[in-house]
Structures are given as C-alpha cells and as structure tokens.
Amino acid sequence: ASLNAIARHSALNAFVSVAPESHLLAKAAAAEARIAAGSPLSDLDGRLIAIKDNICTPSPLRTTCASKILGNYTSPISATVVDRLEAAGMITLGKTNMDEFGMGSHSVFSSHGAVKNPHDSDLSTGGSSGGSAAAVAAGICDLALGTDTGGSIRLPSAYCSITGFKPSYGLLSRWGVVAYANSLDTVGILSRNWRDARSLFSLLSAAPDTLDPTSIPRPNPKIRSSSTLRIGIPVDYNLHELDDRVRSAWIRTLESLSNAGHEIIPISLPNTKHALAAYYVLAPAEASSNLARYDGLRYGLRSEQDRVNGTLFAGTRGEGFGEEVKKRILLGAFSLSAGKMDNYFIQAQKIRKMVQDDFTAVFGRDEGDASQVDVLIAPTSPSPPPKIAEVADAHGTDGYVADVLTTPASLAGIPSISLPVEKGVGMQVMAQWGGEEVLWKVAEGLE
Numbered sequence: 001a002s003l004n005a006i007a008r009h010s011a012l013n014a015f016v017s018v019a020p021e022s023h024l025l026a027k028a029a030a031a032e033a034r035i036a037a038g039s040p041l042s043d044l045d046g047r048l049i050a051i052k053d054n055i056c057t058p059s060p061l062r063t064t065c066a067s068k069i070l071g072n073y074t075s076p077i078s079a080t081v082v083d084r085l086e087a088a089g090m091i092t093l094g095k096t097n098m099d100e101f102g103m104g105s106h107s108v109f110s111s112h113g114a115v116k117n118p119h120d121s122d123l124s125t126g127g128s129s130g131g132s133a134a135a136v137a138a139g140i141c142d143l144a145l146g147t148d149t150g151g152s153i154r155l156p157s158a159y160c161s162i163t164g165f166k167p168s169y170g171l172l173s174r175w176g177v178v179a180y181a182n183s184l185d186t187v188g189i190l191s192r193n194w195r196d197a198r199s200l201f202s203l204l205s206a207a208p209d210t211l212d213p214t215s216i217p218r219p220n221p222k223i224r225s226s227s228t229l230r231i232g233i234p235v236d237y238n239l240h241e242l243d244d245r246v247r248s249a250w251i252r253t254l255e256s257l258s259n260a261g262h263e264i265i266p267i268s269l270p271n272t273k274h275a276l277a278a279y280y281v282l283a284p285a286e287a288s289s290n291l292a293r294y295d296g297l298r299y300g301l302r303s304e305q306d307r308v309n310g311t312l313f314a315g316t317r318g319e320g321f322g323e324e325v326k327k328r329i330l331l332g333a334f335s336l337s338a339g340k341m342d343n344y345f346i347q348a349q350k351i352r353k354m355v356q357d358d359f360t361a362v363f364g365r366d367e368g369d370a371s372q373v374d375v376l377i378a379p380t381s382p383s384p385p386p387k388i389a390e391v392a393d394a395h396g397t398d399g400y401v402a403d404v405l406t407t408p409a410s411l412a413g414i415p416s417i418s419l420p421v422e423k424g425v426g427m428q429v430m431a432q433w434g435g436e437e438v439l440w441k442v443a444e445g446l447e
C-alpha cells in the first residue's frame, strides 16, 4: 500500500529512492510472523519508515544529500540510527528529498527538484527535511527520520501539519549522518503523532554510540511531581512580523493549557534577537570546512572539466554543488578567514553562549537549581507556508528569516518538538537539555 501511495503521490517529489518491493515484502512478512508469534522485536516492529537522504543506508539505497556531487553515491556503512531501527524490526521504505546537504528552509534547493506540500502543491513543505515531512503528511508512512541543524525538522513539520521532534544535542548518534554543521546537527523524528516519536526516540537513544564522540547517555532528570506545569512564554518570540494566524494560534494554545490548570508565565530571553545572525555565521563556517571533503578524489562526482583544464577539483566542485551550497561555502570561508574571524566567527560563538545562558536562566542549570519554568511554548515559524514560487531563488538571504524562531534552540542544543495546532501552523515546546520527558507531557496535554 505504501509503494502504491508513493506512486500515487509521485508529484510531491518526496522520495528520491525507494527500497525494492521484494525486499520490503520479505521484511514485512518476517515482522508479521514475529508479531503473530507474540514475539515482536520492539513496539515498532514491522513499521515502515522513510529516511532523509543525508542519513547513510545500506546498499542498494543511495545517499545523495540531494546533491549532484553525490548523485550516484552508495555508502559503505549505514548510520547507527538506521542500524538500530532495523534491529528493532522497522523497515526502511526509501530515502527522502531535501535541501542539498540540509541547507535551506523550503526543500527547493535539491538536485532532484522541489518537494511539494501535500496539503497544497503550490506551497512550500518547509525544509530541509521536506521529503520526510511530505511522506508523513501524505500518509505514505507514519514515521520518518530527518535532521535538524537550525530547524529542518520543526519547520517542515509545522508547514505540513505534522509532529516534528528535535532531541537534545548528543542523544541520537550522528555516526553515518552526513555532516552539515557538526556542533548543531541533530537527528530527529517526523511523525503523525507524538507517541510514535516518543517510541522511536526511546529506541534510538537507548544507549550511547561509541562511534560518535558527541554521543552521550540519555539522562534521567526528575520531573517535578506537580500535575500542573509552569509554561513560559518567551515574549521575545512575539515578533512584529508574526502572521496573525500564527499569533492567534499561539494565544489559543496557551489558553487551552491555562484552562487545563497549567501556569502561564511570561519570561524574556533577551538574546533571541541575535540568534539567527549567529546561526548563519556558525553553520556556514562549519559547512565550509565539512564540505572540503568533496573533491572528486574520494567521493562521488568527478568532472571531466578538471582533466581537460588540468585543475584538481575546481570543475568537480563548480559542477557538483548547487548555488545555495556554494553561497554557504563562500560565507563560511569568509567568516573564518584570518582578517574576519574575530569579527564574525568569534562574535557568533559568544552570542551562542549568551543564547544558551538565556535558556539556562529560565530552566535552571540542573535539578537542584531554581527554575522559573518547566517548558517554553512559542510558534515554530513566523508564518504559515509561503508559495514555492516565492522562495525558489537562491540569491540573497531573505529566505533565512523562516528560521528565526527555531535557531535559538539549535544554538543551545536543547530539545524542541513542533506540534501541529492548525493547518500549516506549529507550536514548538522547548525544555532544558535532556528534558524530553516533559515535552511528552505537554504534547499529551495538547491532544
């Protein structure tokens, strides 16, 4: 049925490759037999999952990162998250379309062409995990993996009216996930409901991964025993530019939580206004370094131009990378250059620390520390999805404002879940690092 759904929804351009039918049927039959015998491998045994194309999967599925430079690339390894979900009986349905290397907010910067929003094909799915979001929103599968560096799971989830969960940095292994900006990259989950996201997260984060040096064991923080929560509203997220539909959905969400007895507490995170700019210095800086490895010598595309012109890799990189990726490499190399480093990269690192400290001031540093709130609730995006035609241009930096509300949690490495509250509008719930449990509590309260 899912293969038929992929074919029926081919105009969405959500998948870039699909597992062979015989393989899927054999896996499904084996899972069915285990379930019938009463011995499933996990509570997600036999469930289908779509995987973003920057997460390495075993052959024959390619891992292209939606880049021409990896157009025919098949990884010799598979990501730890993929190994773990398959060991739990889950079945990889295929790989999903995205912005090239995760760089973008609307899934239009892809060598495979733009992804379409299942609710309205003129609208953006959000990005960069747009294919994963479209697959779930179209009902092709219940679950998908994505990556979120500055909002790439939460934004498409909001635009496609599904649930999108970015865990605390370090809790899901990045081994086998193609790096965009290592210090910000997190693997996460897009799903039809928060319960599936919780199940898959607990499966994938069950133990740290020795292959990823930033992988850390899942903490076990005590949740305050009170049945009501202290919910912070970060007033700095109430931007002048917020669309009326977004602002009124935010108010309604807070009203319903307040009616359920939870305490609503306005708080301030004064450095929020600098987060977007700092993100767009740091992420391209890391990217410019990470993308140096695509030289045509070790991976993927090797351009004929280099042989003809006697160059080493100018031709390969010129042909292989898309416009947006080239722009990021240039921005990153600029802000890391000897004359600019102090004014850009170093300043942005300082801002990152200030943004992190803002969150810690309201959440408390650890259990013993006084905290003002248990969670924060704010819109995921300043507006519902824009038209694809309005965001398809890689010139300038106007498109970056879609990330203004998601980048603060990314800089701080804290967990955030975007919950669908109305068509094309999501609310994100954020907690202190390691505070996943309290996110599920809010999600349940908003059901």
Ligand code: GLN
Residues within 6 Å of the ligand: 102, 103, 104, 105, 127, 128, 147, 148, 149, 150, 151, 152, 153, 180, 283, 403
């Ligand atoms: N839109 C942001 C960017 O282009 C975030 C992308 C992401 O989270 N991968 O960098």
